[in-house]
Amino acid sequence: xxxxxxxxxxxxxxxxxxxxxxxxxxxxxxxxxxxxxxxxxxxxxxxxxxxxxxxxxxxxxxxxxxxxxxxxxxxxxxxxxxxxxxxxxxxxxxxxxxxxxxxxxxxxxxxxxxxxxxxxxxxxxxxxxxxxxxxxxxxxxxxxxxxxxxxxxxxxxxxxxxxxxxxxxxxxxxxxxxxxxxxxxxxxxxxxxxxxxxxxxxxxxxxxxxxxxxxxxxxxxxxxxxxxxxxxxxxxxxxxxxxxxxxxxxxxxxxxxxxxxxxxxxxxxxxxxxxxxxxxxxxxxxxxxxxxxxxxxxxxxxxxxxx
Ligand SMILES: Cc1cc2nc3c(=O)[nH]c(=O)nc-3n(C[C@H](O)[C@H](O)[C@H](O)COP(=O)(O)O)c2cc1C
Numbered sequence: 014x015x016x017x018x019x020x021x022x023x024x025x026x027x028x029x030x031x032x033x034x035x036x037x038x039x040x041x042x043x044x045x046x047x048x049x050x051x052x053x054x055x056x057x058x059x060x061x062x063x064x065x066x067x068x069x070x071x072x073x074x075x076x077x078x079x080x081x082x083x084x085x086x087x088x089x090x091x092x093x094x095x096x097x098x099x100x101x102x103x104x105x106x107x108x109x110x111x112x113x114x115x116x117x118x119x120x121x122x123x124x125x126x127x128x129x130x131x132x133x134x135x136x137x138x139x140x141x142x143x144x145x146x147x148x149x150x151x152x153x154x155x156x157x158x159x160x161x162x163x164x165x166x167x168x169x170x171x172x173x174x175x176x177x178x179x180x181x182x183x184x185x186x187x188x189x190x191x192x193x194x195x196x197x198x199x200x201x202x203x204x205x206x207x208x209x210x211x212x213x214x215x216x217x218x219x220x221x222x223x224x225x226x227x228x229x230x231x232x233x234x235x236x237x238x239x240x241x242x243x244x245x246x247x248x249x250x251x252x253x254x255x256x257x258x259x260x261x262x263x264x265x266x267x268x269x270x271x272x273x274x275x276x277x278x279x280x281x282x283x284x285x286x287x288x289x290x291x292x293x294x295x296x297x298x299x300x301x302x303x304x305x306x307x308x309x310x311x312x313x314x315x316x317x318x319x320x
Contacts, residue, residue: 014146014193015068015272016043016279017290020051022201022304024058029305030312034064034096037083043276044203048083052090065092069100073265081108088112096138096191099147103132117168121149123159136166138191144171145194145292148222148232157186174297176314183315190311194291199304207282208289211236215295223288226274228254228267232292236284 015036023033033055040051055063065087067080081104084095088109097105098119106116110133117136118129126137139156140149149156153169160167166188173179173190182190197204198212211234222230223244233239246254253263271288278287 014197014290015039016275017193017197017202017204019044019201019203020046020055021058022196022199022203023063024055025199025201025304026196026308027055027061027063028059029308030061031308032062032064032094033059034066034094035087035092036066037080038068038272042272043279049086049090052087052092056090062094063092064094064096066096066098067102067105069097069102069105070264084108088114097129097134101132102129102134106133117166119170120160122151122156123163126160126163130163130165134165136168136188137163138168138170139187141169141171143293145232145290145294147227147229148292153182153187154185161186171292172294174294175299176311178294178297179311180314180318184318192294192307194294195298195307196304197291198298198301199307200301201304204279205282207284208279209301211284211289212291212295212298213300215291217293217296220291220293220295226267226271226288228264231290234284234289234291234295236287236289238284238286239288 016039018036018039023035026033037048040046041048067084093114095105095109095114095116097116102116102118109116116134117138118134119138119140120126120129121140137160139160141153141156142149142151157167168189168191169182169187170191173182173192174195179190194212196202198209215234219235220232221235221244223233223239224230224246225242228246250263253259274288278289281287
């Protein structure tokens with residue numbers, strides 16, 4: 014998660030038996046680590062496998078080159094699981110498969126899954142309408158119905174805050190779950206206490222989608238700041254986001270601005286001036302606790318349900 018995944022959180026999830034996922038921009042720009050050194054820090058905290066998220070939206074050439082370098086370093090440091098999102102994952106698959114790497118691709122509908130499969134991905138992560146971050150438009154049930162016939166493992170992303178939610182997703186037929194919001198409200202996450210407390214206090218109705226952060230809908234807590242600004246992109250931005258030539262330019266502006274806004278919002282106790290990303294899974298999150306306890310609690314609930 015950008016900006017919430019600090020090395021201690023990633024390591025704690027993996028150490029407990031989950032698969033912590035490194036977000037490179039979060040690791041470097043927000044948490045201040047050189048990418049390779051950050052991975053080595055995680056390695057000192059756990060010997061278990063970790064993954065890496067590659068946001069591969071077609072933007073600038075320099076971003077693409079940087080992502081290629083990050084993937085190369087991750088492979089050298091022993092990472093073998095990659096989660097791609099937002100673009101065509103083919104080049105990532107071509108880069109990591111020869112090294113024994115596995116790529117799972119975030120999708121919100123079948124057509125993106127088919128593109129990913131053409132590109133050689135080995136699993137799909139179904140991002141549903143309850144997810145934190147860039148939410149999808151479909152329910153967990155509808156997405157599974159669309160994606161299961163494609164024959165790859167399908168992981169559920171969105172709406173899983175409690176062990177009951179987790180068990181429900183696996184019972185539905187999902188192969189696993191990708192959690193974001195639940196892990197912000199943990200002891201290891203470096204988010205401010207106010208942000209964590211807001212996740213614990215929030216119910217489903219407190220989550221809204223705003224276009225003002227990145228130009229496309231992102232799930233956030235409806236803080237006084239969000240209420241004051243509204244959730245729609247302004248008229249000029251909207252026109253530029255539609256234009257063929259101006260669209261990439263506008264997206265880049267949004268992306269850079271949101272990186273800065275979210276970094277600032279992570280550490281400050283200022284609900285009147287910040288964006289706090291969270292999904293509808295807030296409904297099942299009742300306390301701040303160690304990330305390892307969450308993983309173990311969820312795993313034992315599934316073991317008990319499956320017994
Ligand atoms: C604060 C936050 C940041 C996120 N950042 C990313 C990201 O950088 N890359 C990505 O692929 N998904 C990102 N996501 C989406 C998560 O990977 C995951 O799909 C989603 O959180 C699942 O929904 P949940 O929050 O209800 O668990 C983010 C989610 C949150 C809440």
